[in-house]
Amino acid sequence: MDKLNGMDTEGMLKESLEAGRLLVNNHLQSLLDESLTNGHNEVVELAGSVLMAGGKRLRPVLSILAYQLAGGEDEDRVMSMALAFELIHTATLVHDDINDSAKQRRGVATIHEKAGVAKAIIAGDWLFVQGFGLGGSYDSRIVSIMTECCADIASSELKQLNHVNNLATTPEDYYSIIRGKTAGPFAAGCEAAAYIAGASEEETVALRRFGMELGVTFQLVDDLLDILGDERMGKLRGADVVEGKMTLPLIHALTLLHGSSRERLAEIIANFSDNLWSELIDLLNEAGSIEYVRTLTQTHLERGLQELQIFPKSDLRTIIESLAKSVIDRHI
């Protein structure tokens, strides 16, 4: 991804993301092709159907950009790690989709839908294994970062399962879950990138923190989209509410409201159906919860951007900053 001169920031960002996405896709496809020649046809086909079904490759592209920002010059050196995290991310999606009985992922049928749960578990395992296989080409610090990240994902997923339909879920519970499950992989990908680039410990920590704040922002935006919907994204609203996942707007409103409003909100969450949407939104607005979470997305984004100040101003830093900002409106 060359730096681009003479373009506005949005243009630079778009070019950079598109180049990164294509690069990552090419490498992932090569990896699948190589496994095919080793005779793993069916598992490669199943895992590949979700892996290659699109997606913005935000995580690996961010890792590559973080590597460059940290002074890394040979993109090939960071690629295996960036791919490793994408493979592991996809593995968790395949297994999560089983648990959520999801019908589609990235616009195609989920693996358990088309081939059954048994094969979907195995395809997810294969993706995990490929991810760790790539990670093992680095020294043990990278493997430690990956292992800790994955252990945190597992713990937070269990915690999230335990909090389904739990109206007493606190903001602390919520943050602990999303840091482990969503933000942790962003943080780990940035930290690993900095380490591979040979960055100082201070820079490595700054990039880790940037990733964490960006990941938190990402999840908060996801929570808002689940309630507000986003026709541009083709994203259906309400999936989390239906599944009983306690998103921050709900947690906030349950904490803030009292009396009959609190009671009614609890009823709506416990027995949600589509005709309750406008009432739910009214209650969230009464509690100021949507505005509250919107403000928090800004707060976490700004904290993340602050961490980048350790690096000198450059086109690359501007691209990463505008990538971070773009997470809030998800136009990317």
Added chain:
Amino acid sequence: MDKLNGMDTEGMLKESLEAGRLLVNNHLQSLLDESLTNGHNEVVELAGSVLMAGGKRLRPVLSILAYQLAGGEDEDRVMSMALAFELIHTATLVHDDINDSAKQRRGVATIHEKAGVAKAIIAGDWLFVQGFGLGGSYDSRIVSIMTECCADIASSELKQLNHVNNLATTPEDYYSIIRGKTAGPFAAGCEAAAYIAGASEEETVALRRFGMELGVTFQLVDDLLDILGDERMGKLRGADVVEGKMTLPLIHALTLLHGSSRERLAEIIANFSDNLWSELIDLLNEAGSIEYVRTLTQTHLERGLQELQIFPKSDLRTIIESLAKSVIDRHI
């Protein structure tokens, strides 16, 4: 595991296995304890319930013995790899048990039985990740061996699923499945042990082949036990037949029999119930299938032992040889 003088071979083997088992258990428990202090309580508890529920630790003990036979002198150097394979083995059991709807494993309730499928998938993932985390402390050759082994497991499991109740399964299909799923991990554990010990390429290949033959023997014995049962082991017979898994005695009989015997066998396999046992055994005996598989266990065992001849005779080699032989009667 010190070498023991002045004892008969069986005594040496028993001492060696017991010492190895305790050593492996202590290390696994430390690993769980460390993860507990890192706050991963529930996933550690779930994964630990199956990981620590007993088991002979045949695979990791074999790796340690192979390391020593290959000239390795510092047991600590091979331990992480030996544990890694045991963790991965347990991960596959946890995920397999979901697919087989198994109620018990190693005498305790399976994770999906007591905590649901979602948590069992996550606990299995956690075990995989811990295994690869340990593997990543070695250089990339070890990680490659592990990755390839796990990819083969995944492919063979899919193949096995595709062959459930498939009466046209050939011996070639069967061997391809059990080499990937059962024997491959034995082979990989021995190969990795030799590599860590700094063995020559020739010795490394010999130990890999030994592991593969031993693993095949192990699976053939398992097939026989499924049909003949073994009260000493508390193993229930018939689980494979009920699940429609095509074991070698069945495949052999389906190939050898013809006319009404072949027809009746096909009927029995397709609609098995407990009152058909004696008829099934009669048909297998008519085809000579049980005797055939028994002979094969000897053939593969001897091929494996032959590979060990590359190493000079020693107490240690005798222990490994007698460990291999003991697989056939599973007294160990």
